[in-house]
Amino acid sequence: VEPISLGLAIAGAAASALTGIISYPRLYCYFRECCLQRHEQRVAAALQESLDRRLFGQHLVSKVVVRAVRGFLSNAQAKKPLALSLHGWTGTGKNFVSKIIAESIYKRGLKSNYVHQFVATLHFPHAHSINLYKDQLQSWIRGNVSICPRSIFIFDEMDKMHAGLIDAIKPFLDYYELLDGVSYRQAIFIFLSNAGAEKITEVALDFWRNGKEREDIQLTDMQNALSVSVFNNRNSGFWHSTLIDRNLIDYFVPFLPLEYKHVKMCVRVEIESRGYAVDEDILTRVADEMTYFPREERIYSDKGCKTVDAKLDYYYDL
Numbered sequence: 026v027e028p029i030s031l032g033l034a035i036a037g038a039a040a041s042a043l044t045g046i047i048s049y050p051r052l053y054c055y056f057r058e059c060c061l062q063r064h065e066q067r068v069a070a071a072l073q074e075s076l077d078r079r080l081f082g083q084h085l086v087s088k089v090v091v092r093a094v095r096g097f098l099s100n101a102q103a104k105k106p107l108a109l110s111l112h113g114w115t116g117t118g119k120n121f122v123s124k125i126i127a128e129s130i131y132k133r134g135l136k137s138n139y140v141h142q143f144v145a146t147l148h149f150p151h152a153h154s155i156n157l158y159k160d161q162l163q164s165w166i167r168g169n170v171s172i173c174p175r176s177i178f179i180f181d182e183m184d185k186m187h188a189g190l191i192d193a194i195k196p197f198l199d200y201y202e203l204l205d206g207v208s209y210r211q212a213i214f215i216f217l218s219n220a221g222a223e224k225i226t227e228v229a230l231d232f233w234r235n236g237k238e239r240e241d242i243q244l245t246d247m248q249n250a251l252s253v254s255v256f257n258n259r260n261s262g263f264w265h266s267t268l269i270d271r272n273l274i275d276y277f278v279p280f281l282p283l284e285y286k287h288v289k290m291c292v293r294v295e296i297e298s299r300g301y302a303v304d305e306d307i308l309t310r311v312a313d314e315m316t317y318f319p320r321e322e323r324i325y326s327d328k329g330c331k332t333v334d335a336k337l338d339y340y341y342d343l
């Protein structure tokens with residue numbers, strides 16, 4: 026083969042590969058992250074599988090989250106963005122679940138360019154700057170949704186957010202088709218909060234005291250009580266918020282307090298993820314070291330599964 030024709034052949038192949046890449050977005054998206062990347066059925070399957078395998082003791086969460094996300098993604102005519110509000114005791118899996126949702130939609134999960142996380146105490150620390158934060162929040166959400174309609178926004182520590190701030194995002198959560206030429210209808214908003222945890226615990230404890238199974242707790246046992254208690258709680262971040270007033274939160278997702286057996290499951294996972302063989306004695310000791318409430322019955326872990334990893338360091342990494 027003449028060098029010149031070989032060169033032409035290579036150039037031709039490269040050009041057709043390039044057009045191939047451009048005309049096959051899937052291939053392009055294989056190498057570079059794309060907005061709206063995965064098909065909704067794949068997202069729903071990945072989400073279900075991941076929650077079933079990795080999330081312990083939260084039957085209501087799995088049910089609501091999978092249904093909500095699947096329904097929303099498969100509805101091409103969604104009238105508003107999806108807004109989920111996750112509530113519960115510390116260490117029960119709220120951040121964990123938002124990470125799993127993000128990973129099911131974008132392979133890079135929380136590291137994705139289309140997933141944005143806010144932590145109230147970090148990003149909005151000063152009460153006197155609330156108006157500035159409102160402006161920043163709006164332009165930041167507008168900018169990101171303009172780049173990618175299927176953006177995911179996670180607001181952590183809602184209960185520490187200054188009252189009224191979250192109302193700045195109300196227009197984006199509402200039923201508008203377009204706002205200044207931008208549609209927010211494909212975006213996903215996830216709010217995380219400890220507000221309502223007492224109410225959730227009260228219901229769970231009632232079930233326990235009446236000898237009923239935890240898994241028999243229904244969403245209806247929780248949802249109304251939860252939305253009212255969050256709305257009326259000055260420290261919920263949603264205090265008298267128009268988001269609740271106007272029914273712009275689609276689902277209140279209750280995280281039940283975790284029991285001793287769930288803590289043990291977390292310890293097991295943590296030991297395995299470090300590549301050690303599970304030593305049942307250590308596993309039990311770590312779970313025993315956690316504190317449990319109420320004081321008399323000692324059923325629920327004070328810190329959920331938080332601090333399990335730190336406790337394990339004592340046994341394994343010294």
Ligand SMILES: Nc1ncnc2c1ncn2[C@@H]1O[C@H](COP(=O)(O)OP(=O)(O)OP(=O)(O)O)[C@@H](O)[C@H]1O
Binds near residue numbers: 079
């Ligand atoms: N229900 C659960 N199933 C499996 N692992 C869990 C569960 N809850 C918590 N964990 C583990 O504990 C870690 C800490 O939990 P996570 O940060 O999700 O708690 P949280 O509910 O967001 O707490 P906080 O309200 O304090 O922010 C998680 O990364 C996960 O490893």
